[in-house]
Structure formats: structure tokens, C-alpha cells
Amino acid sequence: MNWSEFFAMNGYGFYVWGSYGVALLVFIVEILMVRHRRTLALRQLRLLNESGEA
Amino acid sequence: MRLAINWFKYSAPTTFYGLAGKLIPFFAWPAAILFALGLYIGFFVAPTDAVQSEAYRIMFIHVPASILSMFIYLIMAGYAALGLIFKTRLSSMMASALAPTGALFAFISLWTGALWGKPMWGAWWVWDARLTSELILLFLYLGFIALQASIEDPRRADRASALLAIVGSVNVPIIYYSVQWWNTLHQGSSIKFSGTSMHVAMQQSMFTVLVACWLYVIAVVLARVRSIILERESNTQWVKELAETKQ
Numbered sequence: 173m174n175w176s177e178f179f180a181m182n183g184y185g186f187y188v189w190g191s192y193g194v195a196l197l198v199f200i201v202e203i204l205m206v207r208h209r210r211t212l213a214l215r216q217l218r219l220l221n222e223s224g225e226a
Numbered sequence: 227m228r229l230a231i232n233w234f235k236y237s238a239p240t241t242f243y244g245l246a247g248k249l250i251p252f253f254a255w256p257a258a259i260l261f262a263l264g265l266y267i268g269f270f271v272a273p274t275d276a277v278q279s280e281a282y283r284i285m286f287i288h289v290p291a292s293i294l295s296m297f298i299y300l301i302m303a304g305y306a307a308l309g310l311i312f313k314t315r316l317s318s319m320m321a322s323a324l325a326p327t328g329a330l331f332a333f334i335s336l337w338t339g340a341l342w343g344k345p346m347w348g349a350w351w352v353w354d355a356r357l358t359s360e361l362i363l364l365f366l367y368l369g370f371i372a373l374q375a376s377i378e379d380p381r382r383a384d385r386a387s388a389l390l391a392i393v394g395s396v397n398v399p400i401i402y403y404s405v406q407w408w409n410t411l412h413q414g415s416s417i418k419f420s421g422t423s424m425h426v427a428m429q430q431s432m433f434t435v436l437v438a439c440w441l442y443v444i445a446v447v448l449a450r451v452r453s454i455i456l457e458r459e460s461n462t463q464w465v466k467e468l469a470e471t472k473q
Contacts, residue, residue, distance in 0.1 A: 178269075181280040187345050191284045191338040192265075195291070198330050199442065205326075206449045213456040217471035220460060 239316050239455045240464050246448040253448070257441035264434030272427040284342040285428075290436035292335040294443060295363060296398050298328035302370070303395040306388035316451075318384035319458065321391065322374060323451035327443055329367035335360055347411060355404040356412035359397055366394040380458055 181188045268286040275282040302324040309318030339357065340350040351357065370387050377383035400407075405414045416424050459465045 181283070182274070184279060184281040184345055187281055187341040188283050191287060191341045194337050195287050195334050198334055202327065202330055202446060206446055206453070209450065209453040210456075213453045213460075214470055217456060217460055217465065217468075221466060221471055224466070 237314055237316050239319065239459055242316055243452055243455050246452050250445050250448050253441045253445035257438050257445060260434050260438035260441065264431050264438055267427055267434060268431035272431055273425060278346060281342060281345050284338050286431045286435050288335060288338040288342060289432050290439045291331045291338065292360065293436060294439050295328060295332040295335050295360070296401055298324055298331060298443060299363060299366070299391075299398055300395060302328055303391040306384075306391040309384055310388040310392075315458070316455075318380075318388070319451055319454045320447070321384075321388065323447045323454055325367055325370050325374075326450070327447055329364060329371065331439075331443075332360060332364040332367060336364065352411050354411045355408040356401065356410050359401040359404050362397055363401060366390070366397060370394075 179185055179189070264286065268283055272283070272286075274280060302321050305317045305324065306321040308314060309321060336357070339360075343352070344350050370390055373387045373390055374383045377386055404410060405412055456465060456471075465471065
């Protein structure tokens with residue numbers, strides 16, 4: 173089996189890679205969103221701390 | 227009672243925040259390794275299916291995602307109920323942290339199911355009992371998230387969304403038994419306690435991806451709950467004294 177055959181998935185390539193591609197995308201987007209939420213939460217806390225000290 | 231006190235120590239956001247941070251890599255790295263291993267077995271070891279050709283390989287993500295979309299819901303409803311009964315802050319925060327991940331797994335289940343359904347059934351979607359109840363599960367997750375977002379006071383939001391989560395949990399056994407209770411287009415489980423009709427490499431792949439997904443869920447939910455703790459406890463002294471909130 174060569175690589176082009178592998179990616180063709182015997183004619184089901186669109187369905188198979190469409191499934192795994194979107195699942196992978198969902199995981200990546202979720203990880204980025206979780207990291208972004210932490211950045212926002214920490215930024216908010218630093219602002220609170222600054223205003224508390226001033 | 228000493229033991230009980232020690233256990234409850236970790237139900238306080240103060241101690242759980244640090245513990246969760248330390249635990250994340252121990253779940254995240256095995257998750258990544260097991261995903262790679264499970265998909266390697268699924269694509270390079272498992273043979274082509276006699277009936278479904280290569281399209282059946284979608285099952286290696288479809289089945290684990292579907293199982294987890296149901297399990298996460300039950301765990302979320304369980305935490306929400308604990309928060310409602312014992313008024314433990316961390317339980318409600320865990321329920322909030324689980325909801326987006328559960329919704330994403332329900333989405334992956336529906337999406338991969340549609341991409342399998344089109345070549346195998348000739349339709350992206352049918353209003354079959356299994357598919358419809360899984361769609362309702364996605365809406366329950368979205369309803370839970372929307373309800374929490376719509377109520378200003380977090381404690382009231384916790385109570386209202388907990389009720390929704392608990393009532394909605396009836397849907398999980400409906401999804402699970404739908405293929406037996408109704409005459410559905412969706413097939414029943416191929417893996418049974420009494421023996422299985424699947425090739426061993428297919429089972430190994432599905433099981434490995436399932437474990438990988440579980441570990442991924444734990445890691446990502448622990449990471450999310452840490453932010454929720456910071457957001458909700460922002461007025462407390464211990465959060466103000468955390469090293470990461472200093473410049």
C-alpha cells in the first residue's frame with residue numbers, strides 16, 4: 173500500500189479524513205480556548221492586585 | 227474522622243487549584259501517546275472491513291466520542307447535584323468545567339456519525355431515536371452553558387443549571403437503550419459482554435482511543451476548572467497571594 177492509496181481510503185477519504193480532521197480541530201480549538209481563558213483570568217487578577225496596591 | 231477531614235481538604239478550591247495544576251501533565255502526555263498508538267493500530271494494523279471497506283475506520287473516533295459524551299454528562303450532573311445538596315463550591319465549578327468538553331464530544335459524535343452515515347446509509351442525518359436523543363444531549367449541554375451565562379449571581383446560576391443537568395440526565399439511558407427500545411437505523415453495539423463480533427485489532431484501537439479521550443478530558447477539565455476557580459475566587463486573599471497573579 174502506498175501513501176496516495178492510504179489517503180484515498182478506497183474512495184472514502186473525504187468521510188474518513190473529514191471525521192478525524194474535524195475532531196483534531198475541535199481538540200486544538202478547545203486547548204487554545206482553555207489557555208486563553210487562563211490568560212484572561214490572570215490578567216484580570218493582576219489588574220485587581222494593582223488597583224488594590226495603589 | 228481524621229481520614230474524612232483529609233479527603234475534604236481537596237474539595238476546597240484553595241488546595242485543589244495547586245493539585246490540579248500538578249496533575250495536568252500526568253494526564254495530558256499519556257493522552258497524546260495513546261491517541262497516536264490507538265490511531266496507529268486503527269489505520270495500520272486493523273484490516274479493511276468486508277462490508278464497510280475503509281469507511282468503518284471512522285468508528286475509532288465515533289464510538290469513544292459518543293461514549294464519553296454520555297459519561298461526561300452523568301459526571302457533570304453528579305457534580306451539579308453535589309453542589310446543589312452540599313453547597314460545595316468546587317463541585318459546581320467542576321460541573322461548569324465539564325460542560326463545554328461534553329458539548330464538544332457530543333458534536334464530534336454527531337459529526338463523525340453524519341460522515342459515516344452518508345456513504346453507508348445514503349443520508350447525513352435521519353430522525354432515528356439514537357441520533358435524535360444524541361442531538362438532544364448536545365442541546366442539554368448548550369442549555370446548561372447558556373443558563374449559567376444568563377444568570378449574574380454565580381450561586382444562583384449553579385442552582386438553576388444543576389436542576390437542568392439533573393432533569394436532563396434521563397436522556398442518557400434513553401440514548402444508551404434507544405437501539406433496543408426502538409427499531410432504529412443505528413446499529414446496536416458490536417462489543418458485548420457475551421463476546422464480540424469485532425476483529426481484535428479493531429477493539430484494541432477503539433479501546434485505546436477511548437482511554438486517550440478519557441485522559442484528554444481529565445487534563446482539559448482540570449485546566450479549565452483552574453481558570454474558573456481564579457474567576458470565582460478573585461476576591462479572596464489566597465488568590466491575591468498566588469505567585470502567578472503578581473507581575
